[in-house]
Amino acid sequence: MSSGEQKKASLWQQPMQVWAVAFASVVAFMGIGLVDPILPAIADQLHATPAESELLFTSYLVITGLMMLFTSFISSRIGAKRTLLIGLSFILVFAFLCAISGSVDMVIGFRAGWGLGNALFISTALATIVGAAAGGSANAIMLYEAALGLGLAVGPLVGGLLGEMTWRAPFFGVAVLMAVAIIAISVLLKTPADAERPAPVRLTAAFRALGNPALGLLAVAAVFYNISFFVLLAYSPFPLEFSALGIGFTFFGWGLGLAITSIWGAPLLLRFVKRTTAIAIVLPLIAIDLVVAGLLVHSKPTLVTCIVVGGLLYGFMNTILTETVMDATDVPRSIASSSYSGVRFLGGAAAPPIAAILAESWGDTAPYVFGAVAALIAAVIVFSGRRLLARADGAHESAVTEAEAVLLGDAD
Known part of the structure; x- marks a missing residue:
């Protein structure tokens, strides 16, 4: 078997426990975009303003972000499998x-509880997949980001299809899928009898990790990056003025593009440039996409195109940023994941209500300009601190070799 075939096999022929966690990750990430198609219906039927409806994102993301700072502490004491199952159970309930x-x-409050479950699951899932996947950390991260992209794509589609019946149906659908995910994790995720128990992580480990200059830099950049991300995701359903199904299909295209570039686009780009250079290229392109969306927001075909193009660009960034975080320091992966992801989600939590408030005061163009500025700030932060990320760029050569092998394997 050629080295390309070996790498290809290591990417797609994973242990069943990896696929179980990946499937559960898809369902968990569905929860982020699930409410997109039904935001207008919730606002109408529950007599809420757009800003109040956007709090469905904010309550979810605030609790997700805050709790992620403690998930490595929890999982190191009760184990990854129990942490995953508790998280999924919270989401179901x-x-x-x-x-x-x-x-x-009530929906806003219960979405906060959903965020608690999501926090327990997401950062633990990344560390579990990285630890169990075949083919190295780069392949594991591609699988995780593919699950993220697929979940973000399927979530709006499910929300749109079920939301045509009632805004309540998508929530019932997630509860059912979570029950399936719980069964899959329970049956397929095995802990070897001779496995060493992980060393207990201190309660403050995630906060201390943010004191690492490289990780702190990436976390701050991620705050602004996620602001741009959630401006496009959370605010766009309102100016689109489509039915729930129309919004669902639009963001299905967005998420599908995100999944494609997460798996294939990012490794291809990294064959030619370093990670920090790639970030400095893609973030300004995101800003341009958001500016075009804002200036032509009342042209539905243009807005839909910008949403889908945005998905493609965010797919590059999600994989490249995650790989950079994992390789930038010697902080244990579970702690680095919790720290970075926690701060990243907190940034996203601020975007939806701010976008709605800006739109009420300045019109539909303002939120997209706000998102574009945030993307440019993230680019400046990474570019100005690129010396701190030399370790991640140093790991770039092995990532390039692995990406080339995957692509060659796909061509065989």
Whole structure:
């Protein structure tokens, strides 16, 4: 078997436990975009303003971000499998409670509980996949980001299809899928009998990790990056003015593009440039895409095109940023993942209500300009601190070799 074939096999022929966690990750990430198609319906039927509806994102992301700072502490004490199952159980329960809610305040509150489960699951899932996947950390991260992209693509589609019946149906759908994911993790994720128990992580480990200059730099950049990300994702359903199904299909295209460039686009780009250079290239392109979306926001074909193009660009960034975080320091991966992801989600939490408030005051163009400025700030932060990221760029050569082998394997 050629080296390309070996790498290809290591990417796609993974242990069943990896696929179980990847499937659960798809379902977990569905929760982010699931509410996109039903935001207008929730605003209308529960008599909420757009800003109040956007709090469905904010409550979810705030709790997700805050709790991610403690997930490495929790998982090191009760184990990865229990942490994953507890997280999925929280999502199941709170998705069901969202479905039977009678007011927008109740949905906002239960989405916060959903975020708690998401935090326990997401950062633990990344560390689990990296630890169990065949073919090295780069392949594991590509699989994780593919699951993220697929979940973000399928979430709006499911939300749109079920949302045509009632805004409650997508929440019931997630509860059912979570039950399937819980069974899959319970049956397929095995802990070897001779496996060493992980060393307990201190409660403050994630906060201390942010004191690392490289990780701190990337976390701050991620705050602004995620602002741009959630401006496009969370605010766009309102100016689109489509049906739930129309919004669902639009963001299905967005998420599909994100998944494609996460798996194939990022490795291809990294064959030619270093990670920090790639970040400095893609973030300004995201800013341009958002400016075009804002200036031509009332042209539906243009806005849809900008949303899908944005998905392609965010796919590059998600994989490249995650790989950079994992290779930039000697901080244990589970702690680095918790620290970076926690701060990243907190940045995203601020974007939806700010976007809605800006739109109310300055029109539909303003949120996209806000997102574009945030993307440019993230680019400046990474570019100005690129010397701190020399370790991640130093690991670039092995990533290039691995990416080339994957691409050659796909061509065989």
